[in-house]
Amino acid sequence: MALVEAVGVRKSFGHTEVLRGIDLEVGRGEVVCLLGPSGAGKSTFLRCVNHLETIDAGRIWVDGVPVGFRASGGKLFELREHEVAFQRRDVGMVFQRFNLFPHRTALENVMEGPVQVLRRDRAEVRAESLALLERVGLAEKASAHPAQLSGGQQQRVAIARALAMKPKLMLFDEPTSALDPELVGEVLDVMTSLARDGMTMIVVTHEIGFARSVADRVVFLVDGAVVETGTPADVLDNPQQPRTQQFLAKVL
Numbered sequence: 001m002a003l004v005e006a007v008g009v010r011k012s013f014g015h016t017e018v019l020r021g022i023d024l025e026v027g028r029g030e031v032v033c034l035l036g037p038s039g040a041g042k043s044t045f046l047r048c049v050n051h052l053e054t055i056d057a058g059r060i061w062v063d064g065v066p067v068g069f070r071a072s073g074g075k076l077f078e079l080r081e082h083e084v085a086f087q088r089r090d091v092g093m094v095f096q097r098f099n100l101f102p103h104r105t106a107l108e109n110v111m112e113g114p115v116q117v118l119r120r121d122r123a124e125v126r127a128e129s130l131a132l133l134e135r136v137g138l139a140e141k142a143s144a145h146p147a148q149l150s151g152g153q154q155q156r157v158a159i160a161r162a163l164a165m166k167p168k169l170m171l172f173d174e175p176t177s178a179l180d181p182e183l184v185g186e187v188l189d190v191m192t193s194l195a196r197d198g199m200t201m202i203v204v205t206h207e208i209g210f211a212r213s214v215a216d217r218v219v220f221l222v223d224g225a226v227v228e229t230g231t232p233a234d235v236l237d238n239p240q241q242p243r244t245q246q247f248l249a250k251v252l
Contacts, residue, residue: 001064003028003169003200004049008058011044011224014251018044020224021058026169033211035235036221037247042171042204045221046171049202051084062091063168077154089117091161093171096178098154100146106133106157107142113165125164136190152183159190170194172203208251212236220244 004026011019018041026032034042047053049060051068060067068084069076100109110129114120120205133139138154144153155175162170172191176184189211195201195214205211211218211232218235220228228241239245249252 001095003030003063004202005061006045006049006058009045009048009055009060010057011041011048011053011055018224019048019055021079024219024226026050026200026202028200030216031195031201031203031214032217032219033210033215034202034204034221035166035206035211035247036218036227039223040221041224042221043173046093046173046202047205050088050093050171052093077152085117089165091170091171092167092169092176094155094162094173096174098146098151098158100154100157100161102146105143105145106138106149109146109157110161113161118165123207126211129160129164132163133157135163135193136160138188150183151179152186155179155187156190159187159194168200170201172201172205174206175202176205176207205230208236208248220247
């Protein structure tokens with residue numbers, strides 16, 4: 001069974017339809033990169049998977065559970081906010097902006113979720129969080145505050161913070177777009193390591209090289225619809241659709 005399944009997902013903001021019937025499955029351990037021009041609906045779809053946006057039609061399941069809803073008596077009922085928060089624990093999300101607590105150290109930022117949300121033992125969480133900071137190459141920055149870190153370092157702390165909740169799924173929404181070019185590689189290296197370790201990931205990115213080397217599947221979106229999908233070799237090296245060809249001609 002797929003870890004993520006989206007069927008007929010639609011989403012509008014006012015009179016603007018942003019998602020137009022998205023169908024997508026993501027297998028366990030699979031890395032799927034979403035590519036496409038600005039305004040294609042990539043980030044909106046990612047936010048729908050984590051129920052940061054409520055879909056207007058269709059359905060999304062994560063690990064067999066309908067996102068934002070619970071099944072009872074053959075019917076679906078929309079979850080209350082605290083139930084949504086509980087459901088979200090299994091999905092880690094890394095945004096364009098790092099969203100770290102500025103008054104907390106890197107270590108405290110990583111510890112926040114497991115301690116405050118999961119109510120886990122603080123000493124145990126501290127040890128795990130230090131190990132996560134070491135995993136992302138920031139063991140020596142545990143006591144630093146976000147203002148003392150570069151953008152790339154802050155984003156790596158954000159990844160460690162998401163991993164601290166031990167998610168089944170990681171969502172990345174253009175995680176390198178706010179970084180200076182020389183800092184992009186250090187974040188992509190961490191993401192590549194996660195992929196090699198078998199983490200299921202959906203990544204919205206414009207980093208074609210990353211998609212080519214790490215993705216199991218590339219999905220190309222335009223105007224809220226899937227235009228083309230396949231392996232990186234299929235979509236990036238031998239695109240079949242004119243809109244995909246046009247996009248890649250500009251970015252490669």
